[in-house]
Amino acid sequence: xxxxxxxxxxxxxxxxxxxxxxxxxxxxxxxxxxxxxxxxxxxxxxxxxxxxxxxxxxxxxxxxxxxxxxxxxxxxxxxxxxxxxxxxxxxxxxxxxxxxxxxxxxxxxxxxxxxxxxxxxxxxxxxxxxxxxxxxxxxxxxxxxxxxxxxxxxxxxxxxxxxxxxxxxxxxxxxxxxxxxxxxxxxxxxxxxxxxxxxxxxxxxxxxxxxxxxxxxxxxxxxxxxxxxxxxxxxxxxxxxxxxxxxxxxxxxxxxxxxxxxxxxxxxxxxxxxxxxxxxxxxxxxxxxxxxxxxxxxxxxxxxxxxxxxxxxxxxxxxxxxxxxxxxxxx
Numbered sequence: 001x002x003x004x005x006x007x008x009x010x011x012x013x014x015x016x017x018x019x020x021x022x023x024x025x026x027x028x029x030x031x032x033x034x035x036x037x038x039x040x041x042x043x044x045x046x047x048x049x050x051x052x053x054x055x056x057x058x059x060x061x062x063x064x065x066x067x068x069x070x071x072x073x074x075x076x077x078x079x080x081x082x083x084x085x086x087x088x089x090x091x092x093x094x095x096x097x098x099x100x101x102x103x104x105x106x107x108x109x110x111x112x113x114x115x116x117x118x119x120x121x122x123x124x125x126x127x128x129x130x131x132x133x134x135x136x137x138x139x140x141x142x143x144x145x146x147x148x149x150x151x152x153x154x155x156x157x158x159x160x161x162x163x164x165x166x167x168x169x170x171x172x173x174x175x176x177x178x179x180x181x182x183x184x185x186x187x188x189x190x191x192x193x194x195x196x197x198x199x200x201x202x203x204x205x206x207x208x209x210x211x212x213x214x215x216x217x218x219x220x221x222x223x224x225x226x227x228x229x230x231x232x233x234x235x236x237x238x239x240x241x242x243x244x245x246x247x248x249x250x251x252x253x254x255x256x257x258x259x260x261x262x263x264x265x266x267x268x269x270x271x272x273x274x275x276x277x278x279x280x281x282x283x284x285x286x287x288x289x290x291x292x293x294x295x296x297x298x299x300x301x302x303x304x305x306x307x308x309x310x311x312x313x314x315x316x317x318x319x320x321x322x323x324x325x326x327x328x329x330x331x
Contacts, residue, residue, distance in 0.1 A: 052285055059282045062193055066275045068130075069190050069200050073268045076134055076202055079127040080261045083207070086124065087257065090117050090227075091250050097231045098243035104232070111155070111232040118156040118224055122147045125158075125204050135204040137186035139163070144184045144204040155228040158221040160184060160204065170209065170219065181205070192274045193281075200267055202260055212252040223249050 093110050096102070102110075125135050125145040132140035146161035160168035162180050170181065188201040208220040227246050230238045 052288060056282060056285050058194070059278060059285060062191065063275065063278045063282065065190050066192055066271055066278060069192075069198075070268065070271045070275070072129055072134065073200060073264055073271065075127065075129040077261065077264050077268065079124050079134065080202070080257065080264060083121065083124045084254065084257055084261070086117050086120050087250065087254050090114060090224075091247070091254065093117075094227065094231070094242050094247055094250065097239075107232045111228055114224075114228050114231060115154075115156045118158060118228065119147055121224070122158055125207070135184075135202060135207070137184045137201065137203045137205075138188065139180060139183035139186075153229060155225065157225040157228075158208070160208075160221075192271070193278065198267070198270070198274075200271075202264060206260055207257060210256050212256075218249060218252060218256075220253050223253065 093114055097107055097110050099106075122145045126143045127134050133142070133144055134140075136142065136144040142163050143161050143165070146159050146165055146167065148157050148159060148167070149155070150157065160170070160181060162168050162177070168177050168181055168184075172178070185203050185205040187199040187203070189197045189199050191197050209217070211217050223246065227242065227250070230241050230246060233239050
């Protein structure tokens with residue numbers, strides 16, 4: 001078969017275009033710093049890169065969840081510390097009220113301070129973080145605790161508060177009332193990694209409505225009301241309750257608070273550990289993504305230089321082999 005100039009030209013042009021495309025691809029990789037620029041370059045690596053990017057974004061969101069939860073728990077721990085101080089002072093006042101040398105004036109002063117402590121406890125239980133009441137469960141947009149002042153005794157008392165500030169009586173079997181109480185008691189959960197969730201909130205009902213070690217139900221709201229009524233009572237039987245059953249019950253309340261605070265501390269530790277694991281995982285995912293997408297700069301520079309030399313050599317070879325003929329000048 002006769003090899004014509006046209007056949008040689010087409011063959012050289014085909015090879016030249018291939019060399020030029022390869023050189024362009026190498027230069028594109030050097031410019032972008034990425035091994036792949038479109039799915040057709042390497043479908044497997046593109047699919048893996050997309051999955052890794054998705055995992056990194058999800059991991060970043062988990063990290064945000066962890067940080068927000070740690071801040072929430074820090075606020076909760078601070079509020080529980082303040083609540084413990086208030087209950088501790090309440091207990092000190094109860095012990096002082098048992099002093100036989102105290103008269104009606106001293107006991108009235110103790111009662112007045114107790115009433116202020118009741119308001120202080122309500123304020124603590126209505127602690128707000130990031131626009132939500134931390135002890136309000138899933139009803140975080142409205143205050144979980146309200147206060148009343150008795151017209152007869154002048155004493156302050158606590159109550160669970162509804163959406164409109166109404167009193168939520170625990171013994172009220174009305175469906176709406178029970179639904180709102182259940183919302184206050186609701187546990188909030190956060191996802192800290194794929195498929196792993198964790199409860200992180202403490203509700204007002206955990207602190208005010210609980211069972212002691214003997215399984216006896218304790219209503220702290222009724223307890224504080226009973227104490228403030230008994231402390232200045234003229235009835236010696238009621239007055240004696242302050243340093244007997246009332247004092248015992250307040251001790252159970254403090255013990256329940258310490259138990260809950262210990263749980264919050266454990267959750268803080270777990271969240272910090274989850275944060276460290278999240279950061280390590282994010283580093284590993286980023287490293288794998290870099291190995292998948294990024295180029296070896298030194299290697300690519302060598303490949304680019306070789307491609308440039310091959311391209312220039314092909315131009316020189318074609319210029320020497322495909323010589324112009326007389327017909328080329330006659331066109």
